[in-house]
Amino acid sequence: MKRIPTAPLVLGLAGLIPFIWGAVTYLNTPLANWGAQALGARFIGPYVQLFYGSVILSFMSGVLWGFATKTSGARAATGYGLAVVPALWAFFMTGGGPTTAGLNLIFGFAGVLVLDFAFYKWGLTPRWWMSLRVLLTGIVIACLAVGVYL
Numbered sequence: 001m002k003r004i005p006t007a008p009l010v011l012g013l014a015g016l017i018p019f020i021w022g023a024v025t026y027l028n029t030p031l032a033n034w035g036a037q038a039l040g041a042r043f044i045g046p047y048v049q050l051f052y053g054s055v056i057l058s059f060m061s062g063v064l065w066g067f068a069t070k071t072s073g074a075r076a077a078t079g080y081g082l083a084v085v086p087a088l089w090a091f092f093m094t095g096g097g098p099t100t101a102g103l104n105l106i107f108g109f110a111g112v113l114v115l116d117f118a119f120y121k122w123g124l125t126p127r128w129w130m131s132l133r134v135l136l137t138g139i140v141i142a143c144l145a146v147g148v149y150l
Contacts, residue, residue: 002128004135012136015056019143022049026147046098046147053105053144054090060112061087067124075122082119086112102148106141113137 004012025032025044035044042048061083068079086108093104116133119125 002126002131004128004132008128008132012132016136016139016143018048018052019140022046022052023143023146026150046102049144049147050094050098050101050105053102053109053140054094056140057090057105057108057112058087061085064112064115064119067119070124071122079119079122079124082115085115099148102144106144106148109137109140109144 022045025035032044064083068076068083071079089108094101113133120130
């Protein structure tokens with residue numbers, strides 16, 4: 001694995017803010033109360049994590065689709081097929097209450113990491129891709145776990 005370029009690293013870390021904010025406001029009632037008043041109830045605790053998590057899984061579908069364009073034939077068809085899975089997962093699996101939705105997002109992000117690895121092994125991603133994805137996915141899953149397990 002290679003060093004992650006600055007721009008993807010900084011933007012990736014910035015993309016963690018809603019997950020981290022959701023976990024912190026889940027754990028800190030005064031901060032959650034302030035956040036609900038200042039930002040609105042959907043921007044605190046598991047609510048911001050679940051909505052944003054669905055958006056990011058859909059975004060990751062687009063990223064994987066882009067990687068699939070770098071190949072052809074059966075591998076491209078497989079790549080395109082796999083690329084739509086995260087968005088469909090987010091669409092179908094984030095209902096049923098915050099605990100179930102959070103758990104399903106954890107499974108979804110773990111699944112995307114497996115897909116990331118497949119695209120990496122096929123030589124379709126930058127060499128640093130897995131370094132970035134393991135870092136970001138670990139933090140996302142830890143933050144989602146706060147709402148699911150605490």
